[in-house]
Amino acid sequence: MAHRTPQADPRHGRPGHPARGPLPGHPPAPLARPVTTARTRAVMGLRAIGQSHAEIAQALGIATRTVGKRLAAVYEALGIPPGESFALGVWWASSDERHRE
Structure with missing residues (x-):
């Protein structure tokens, strides 16, 4: 039986340890359903x-x-910690939600 070396997870950096959320500087994965309503999109835009x-x-x-x-x-x-406005801004800038009606 061959010994397998655990692969490093790029989100954690150490072999054999679980990932800890999205890669730094990358927006969360797209969601299957819309996150925002028309009023929330107005709030986000402002x-x-x-x-x-x-x-x-x-x-x-x-x-x-x-x-x-x-x-x-x-x-x-989105699973973004409260107050992480940069992460929210990255999501908003790259999201199709901005263009929903």
Whole structure:
């Protein structure tokens, strides 16, 4: 019986250890169903151009807390840790969700 050498997982770097999420700098894998609603896409679009939660809320006529909840739902659906706005931005920039109606 031949001895097999465990292969290194590029997401962890050590042989025989499980992966820990997507590769750094790469967006999460595409999801089978849409992550966003029309209102969430409006929130994401304004956030992408740098508007604050208060500015987004005022522009869309919704509560500031609603803006945060909509963004939190996207973070959760994608498995991105809360506050990782760069990762969320990478997903948004490369996602077909931006073009949904």
